[in-house]
Amino acid sequence: MKIKPRETDLYQPIKSYLEGQGYEVKGEIGAVDVMAIRGSEDPVLIELKLGFSLALVHQGIARQSVTDTVYLAVPHGLKGMKENTALCRRLGLGLVTVRLRDGYVEVLCDPAPYRPRKVKQRKTRLLREFSRRVGDPNTGGATRVGIVTSYRQDALKVAAYLAEHGPTKGAIVAKAVDVPKATTIMSADYYGWFERVETGIYMLTPKGAKGLNTYGWAQSDC
Numbered sequence: 001m002k003i004k005p006r007e008t009d010l011y012q013p014i015k016s017y018l019e020g021q022g023y024e025v026k027g028e029i030g031a032v033d034v035m036a037i038r039g040s041e042d043p044v045l046i047e048l049k050l051g052f053s054l055a056l057v058h059q060g061i062a063r064q065s066v067t068d069t070v071y072l073a074v075p076h077g078l079k080g081m082k083e084n085t086a087l088c089r090r091l092g093l094g095l096v097t098v099r100l101r102d103g104y105v106e107v108l109c110d111p112a113p114y115r116p117r118k119v120k121q122r123k124t125r126l127l128r129e130f131s132r133r134v135g136d137p138n139t140g141g142a143t144r145v146g147i148v149t150s151y152r153q154d155a156l157k158v159a160a161y162l163a164e165h166g167p168t169k170g171a172i173v174a175k176a177v178d179v180p181k182a183t184t185i186m187s188a189d190y191y192g193w194f195e196r197v198e199t200g201i202y203m204l205t206p207k208g209a210k211g212l213n214t215y216g217w218a219q220s221d222c
Contacts, residue, residue: 005100007033010048010073013103014096018044032063034073046071046096052084060093069111071096076106090114148215151190154179158186159193159212162204167197 014034015025023036023044034046045063049056052074063070071094078084081097085108088095095108133150157177162168170183179185186194186202193208 005050005075007048007050009100010050010075010098013098013105014046014048014073016103017105032066042067042069044069044071046073048073050075052078052080057087057091057093060088061091064092068092070094071107071111073098075100076104081108085109151185152215154181155185155191155193156212156215158182159204159208162194162202163209163212167201167203169201171200173202 011027011034015027018025018034018036021038023038025034025036027034029035032045033048036044036046038044043066045067047056047059047063047070049072052072056072056074060070060072072088073096076097076099078097081095085095089109089112092111092114093109094111097106097108098104099106129150133148133153157179158173161173161177170186173186174180174182183200183202187196189195191207191211193205193211194202195205197203
């Protein structure tokens with residue numbers, strides 16, 4: 001019969017790991033699961049849990065009123081640890097995992113002031129999408145399926161033109177609806193809305209007509 005792990009199973013590996021670094025370690029000091037002292041340094045506080053939870057994060061934040069050196073400790077192998085490590089970094093908490101089968105301790109991050117790394121390309125991409133988006137066709141918080149992006153808006157403009165004028169050369173469509181990449185959109189046919197009838201000339205498919213109806217798009221929207 002498999003024995004269910006307990007939070008206390010995390011204690012000895014954590015204690016041994018810290019003692020190996022010269023700390024004196026004691027368990028259950030006040031409301032703190034593990035407390036470690038080394039010389040005149042600020043104390044190290046560790047909260048133990050079998051799962052990563054909001055309650056554990058709350059405990060860690062509460063311990064920061066005592067010291068900046070606070071760690072959360074959980075078993076190795078839990079899901080979502082990449083995201084949880086990023087969360088701990090943002091909150092200035094340390095995160096440790098313990099491999100229960102052999103007591104191996106791994107420090108995923110140490111407590112430190114959070115300094116987010118800005119990714120310029122992501123900001124540029126968001127600003128570009130914002131500026132290209134016509135109006136505000138989506139409700140914030142909606143499912144990503146069916147979201148009206150600026151690309152979909154361009155495709156709808158092209159589809160609406162073809163619905164009204166029939167098979168047309170890409171260059172003509174591009175100029176008529178002010179979508180410079182109209183030919184590329186029709187050629188890539190990401191949504192299955194367009195069909196090439198001959199070189200450079202495209203028509204609207206039944207699926208494209210359905211798409212116009214789905215998004216309530218009319219030529220006047222262009």
